[in-house]
Amino acid sequence: MSTLRSFVIAGAALLAALPASAQGAQQQRTLPDGEGKVIVQSVCASCHGINSIFGSAGYDEAGWRDVFGSMIALPDTQGGVLAAYLARNFPPVPARRATLAQGNWKVKFTEWIAPTLGQRVRDPLEARDGAIWWTGMFASLVGRRDPVTSVMREFKLPEGSRPHGIAEDTAGNIWFTGNGNGTVGRVDPRNGDVKVYKTKARDPHTPLIHPNGNLYFTAQGARMFGRLNPKTGELTEVPTPSANPYGLRIDSKGTMWIAFNGPALDRPGGQPVQGAMIASVDPVTMAFRVYPLPDPATQARRLAIDSHDIVWFVNSSQGRLGRLDPKTGVVKEWPTPSGPTSHPYAIEILDDVIWFNESSRRPDVLVRFDPKTEGFQSFPVPSGVGIIRNMSKTRDGKLIIHQSSSNRFGLVEIQPPKVL
Ligand code: HEC
Numbered sequence: 060m061s062t063l064r065s066f067v068i069a070g071a072a073l074l075a076a077l078p079a080s081a082q083g084a085q086q087q088r089t090l091p092d093g094e095g096k097v098i099v100q101s102v103c104a105s106c107h108g109i110n111s112i113f114g115s116a117g118y119d120e121a122g123w124r125d126v127f128g129s130m131i132a133l134p135d136t137q138g139g140v141l142a143a144y145l146a147r148n149f150p151p152v153p154a155r156r157a158t159l160a161q162g163n164w165k166v167k168f169t170e171w172i173a174p175t176l177g178q179r180v181r182d183p184l185e186a187r188d189g190a191i192w193w194t195g196m197f198a199s200l201v202g203r204r205d206p207v208t209s210v211m212r213e214f215k216l217p218e219g220s221r222p223h224g225i226a227e228d229t230a231g232n233i234w235f236t237g238n239g240n241g242t243v244g245r246v247d248p249r250n251g252d253v254k255v256y257k258t259k260a261r262d263p264h265t266p267l268i269h270p271n272g273n274l275y276f277t278a279q280g281a282r283m284f285g286r287l288n289p290k291t292g293e294l295t296e297v298p299t300p301s302a303n304p305y306g307l308r309i310d311s312k313g314t315m316w317i318a319f320n321g322p323a324l325d326r327p328g329g330q331p332v333q334g335a336m337i338a339s340v341d342p343v344t345m346a347f348r349v350y351p352l353p354d355p356a357t358q359a360r361r362l363a364i365d366s367h368d369i370v371w372f373v374n375s376s377q378g379r380l381g382r383l384d385p386k387t388g389v390v391k392e393w394p395t396p397s398g399p400t401s402h403p404y405a406i407e408i409l410d411d412v413i414w415f416n417e418s419s420r421r422p423d424v425l426v427r428f429d430p431k432t433e434g435f436q437s438f439p440v441p442s443g444v445g446i447i448r449n450m451s452k453t454r455d456g457k458l459i460i461h462q463s464s465s466n467r468f469g470l471v472e473i474q475p476p477k478v479l
Contacts, residue, residue: 089113095144102131106177106197112145116155116421120146126444129466130177157420160396162436163476164427170442170462170469173202174211182224182449183459183468186248192233193461193468194222201225201235201246204468214251216244224449226266226274228289234274236263243276243287256287259296265307265449267315269342277304277317284317284340284347297345301336306361306406306449310368315340317347318359318372337362337370337383350383353390357381361449363408365430371413373403380415380428396426396435407450407458409473414458418446423462425471442467 090096090109099109118126123145124138133141173180178195180202185191189206195213199220202213216222221239228234233246237255243263244255260278263285267275274287277299284304285296303320310316317338335357338347350370352359358376365371370383378399379392395401397417403426404418413428422443427436440447442465451459458471 091148093144095141098137098141117149117151155421157417157424157437158397159437160435164436165474166438167472168441168469170467172467174213176466179463180461180466180468181463183461184451185453186227187231192225194225196221201233214246216253224265226268228268234266236266236276238262258285260285267307271342275315277307279303279305300338300347300349308362308364310364316362316370318362320360321358350388360404361406363406365408365411373406373415375402396437405447405450407452409452409456416447
């Protein structure tokens, strides 16, 4: 099978170099012959194209049925033919497995599948009433799981919104970033009414509701940072000091922090880009303060802040976990258990212990890092097809995770080692 794999990888590299029009034809030619080929072409390419299959971790028949069963409901016979075809041509790729760091903590995962299949579940959070909300990017919806009845309800957003993240305001409204159509908006959970604000930025990304009542958001491709005053509708958008402003968090003083997902390229004719960095931003003046990161190849997707206002970030491009002390500007990094290609992505902090995932691994792995011992421990996600793009926490100390491909969101209960 290694011959097929290397052929496929070479094919994928070639594809990337071709113009889009040529890519369609090329993609169809590279699918191996067999009964399942037509099914892949007709039903699997609608949401994401067949490169997702070439780039996948590979599965046996049962595994493939699980994987695409969370994306599309196929008649049983067709599903069987397809699973056999995929298992034959795309068997498991051992290289995608994680290097698991061992330890004596335990976790309990509980996952739920969202009603609309293939919606690209992401960025779940707990609302004040204990409900869990998520966004379904591909289906332009936000969903809510009731904490008492467990009933899930999906709220349709305007066509093309492709919501990225969500945040809750003090009145219990859910705000979303319309990554696909340059909007931010608000859903009223009582009746599903949606109010939309058009942004200058084409791709609002990660939202945050500040204690001052404003909505703030990063816009990755547009390289902007925005603020909406929901009372007046006033929208302020400013260019950011570096490329791909991505994760956004707030510290105990109300200062916001942005992780830049680089790479730090110059933008022709635009604001010069300063490089790999984390930046803080003042909620009133919208002024940035830059904290350069030592390795210029760093792409920091997301960050989280501990109880001492220390900023922790994932160095996604280099496979490292980072720590920035804002008082001194000193940065320290640790290699993740699965190493340089692990692509750490989401990050959250519970009781000053750091949690992140190794998003390139299958199954996707949740990793615990204790800053006191500098020790890691890995926990594969049960549905594990990938991936956690953003994590949050409940008020009672559980992590809230999700998997974009397996269409699931869930809770992680953390159980300390028993002291004998
Ligand atoms: C309704 C939309 C939809 C359809 C149709 C669909 N998928 Fe997917 N698929 C998704 C989403 C969403 C993801 C996650 C993409 C992401 O997070 O970037 C995904 C990801 C994948 C992945 C990558 C998994 C990984 O390891 O990250 C594979 C493999 C895949 N799909 C296979 C299939 C196959 C095979 C079919 C046809 C039977 C199919 N998909 C049809 C929505 C769909």
